[in-house]
Amino acid sequence: MSHxxxxxxxxxxxxxLVAFQVALVSLSAAGIAQAAxxxxxxxxxxxxxADFRTGRVLASKDADTPHIPASLAKIMxxxxxxxxxxxxxxxxxxxxxxxxxxxxxxxxxxxxxxxTKVKIEDLIRGSTVMSGNDACTALAEYVAGNLASFVDRMxxxxxxxxxxxxxxADPHGLSDDNRMSARDLLVLTRSYVxxxxxxxxxxxxxxFAYTAPGERAKAPQFNRNRLLWTYPGTYxxxxxxxxxxxxxxxxxxxxSGFNVIAIVLGTAKGLPLDEGEQARxxxxxxxxxxxxxxxxxVETAQPGAVMGRVRVWxxxxxxxxxxxxxxxGAAVEKGQEDEVTSSVSLRKDLSAPVLGGSKVxxxxxxxxxxxxxxMDLIAKTDVARGNIFRVLWDSVLKGxxxxxxx
Numbered sequence: 001m002s003h004x005x006x007x008x009x010x011x012x013x014x015x016x017l018v019a020f021q022v023a024l025v026s027l028s029a030a031g032i033a034q035a036a037x038x039x040x041x042x043x044x045x046x047x048x049x050a051d052f053r054t055g056r057v058l059a060s061k062d063a064d065t066p067h068i069p070a071s072l073a074k075i076m077x078x079x080x081x082x083x084x085x086x087x088x089x090x091x092x093x094x095x096x097x098x099x100x101x102x103x104x105x106x107x108x109x110x111x112x113x114x115x116t117k118v119k120i121e122d123l124i125r126g127s128t129v130m131s132g133n134d135a136c137t138a139l140a141e142y143v144a145g146n147l148a149s150f151v152d153r154m155x156x157x158x159x160x161x162x163x164x165x166x167x168x169a170d171p172h173g174l175s176d177d178n179r180m181s182a183r184d185l186l187v188l189t190r191s192y193v194x195x196x197x198x199x200x201x202x203x204x205x206x207x208f209a210y211t212a213p214g215e216r217a218k219a220p221q222f223n224r225n226r227l228l229w230t231y232p233g234t235y236x237x238x239x240x241x242x243x244x245x246x247x248x249x250x251x252x253x254x255x256s257g258f259n260v261i262a263i264v265l266g267t268a269k270g271l272p273l274d275e276g277e278q279a280r281x282x283x284x285x286x287x288x289x290x291x292x293x294x295x296x297x298v299e300t301a302q303p304g305a306v307m308g309r310v311r312v313w314x315x316x317x318x319x320x321x322x323x324x325x326x327x328x329g330a331a332v333e334k335g336q337e338d339e340v341t342s343s344v345s346l347r348k349d350l351s352a353p354v355l356g357g358s359k360v361x362x363x364x365x366x367x368x369x370x371x372x373x374x375m376d377l378i379a380k381t382d383v384a385r386g387n388i389f390r391v392l393w394d395s396v397l398k399g400x401x402x403x404x405x406x
Contacts (some may be wrong), residue, residue: 110135238251332367
């Protein structure tokens with residue numbers, strides 16, 4: 001082989017080696033970028049991170065495995081109490097008699113006194129801020145007559161909401177026989193807050209002081225949700241702890257219109273109280289930091305926006321306006337804000353009576369053809385059932401529509 005041919009061969013091999021090395025570096029860099037985009041690895045038996053408005057899950061770990069919720073069970077208790085308030089069956093000023101069972105309930109306490117009466121509003125503060133098991137017992141007895149009946153209501157409500165990995169044994173979470181999955185907690189919290197946004201003011205309280213009649217004034221107890229002090233935008237929701245459960249938490253945070261829910265179960269097991277609560281806070285903040293670093297919220301409609309009219313068969317009025325009560329939007333990866341599209345789907349089989357606030361359709365959001373969330377549309381007002389002539393006429397029209405629509 002001539003000198004020139006050897007030189008050309010050597011140069012070819014050298015170029016190939018350089019190209020191969022560049023390719024390796026590029027692949028390595030891509031791998032590093034991909035790893036940086038991944039959610040943090042958290043020390044928890046279960047966790048879930050989601051866009052609160054649409055329910056889009058951004059990250060999860062064993063989200064469908066049931067775990068011991070501890071005081072996170074109180075979220076369902078508060079749901080049922082606020083249901084009763086909304087229905088007018090009880091009022092915030094009702095005075096609840098404190099039974100010996102309520103007074104003697106172990107664990108975290110509001111320190112109600114047997115034989116006294118406490119306002120429901122104070123018992124709600126005692127349950128949400130102090131996580132008082134005694135307060136929860138008193139509320140459960142007042143609403144349902146006894147604990148067993150109240151727990152039956154809790155489990156029935158869970159089934160209605162589709163919480164398939166949930167079982168309640170008490171109203172406060174003291175029993176380690178309670179079970180909930182992270183995904184069920186997402187379903188419960190979204191439904192609770194959507195139905196009763198007025199409850200959030202109690203969950204966001206940092207402290208509450210209660211003194212039973214005839215006793216010396218007690219110092220305030222502080223909310224165990226440390227994020228209320230340390231993580232801007234936090235407005236809820238609940239913490240929980242037992243030795244077997246570990247340190248649990250459901251956190252609600254809003255920044256720049258982006259509402260995030262972070263759920264952790266079974267963190268910091270074996271650590272003493274102060275260290276465990278701090279570890280739990282750090283774990284959940286790492287998830288929230290990741291969500292706010294990687295995603296942003298794109299609003300597509302203001303709260304109360306009318307998104308169409310739904311035909312109401314056999315109604316006094318023919319249509320119900322479909323509105324977006326909380327506004328519309330979706331969480332998307334940063335850089336994709338301009339690529340969000342949405343489609344409105346309205347029910348076609350709606351018959352009167354229709355209650356204002358009931359679901360009449362939904363909006364689906366997509367980015368590059370992939371669904372990134374969906375939100376419900378509700379009826380703006382009630383549509384009462386029409387008179388007999390309207391009912392008969394619409395029955396005929398509906399039958400014809402079904403026949404010729406096939």
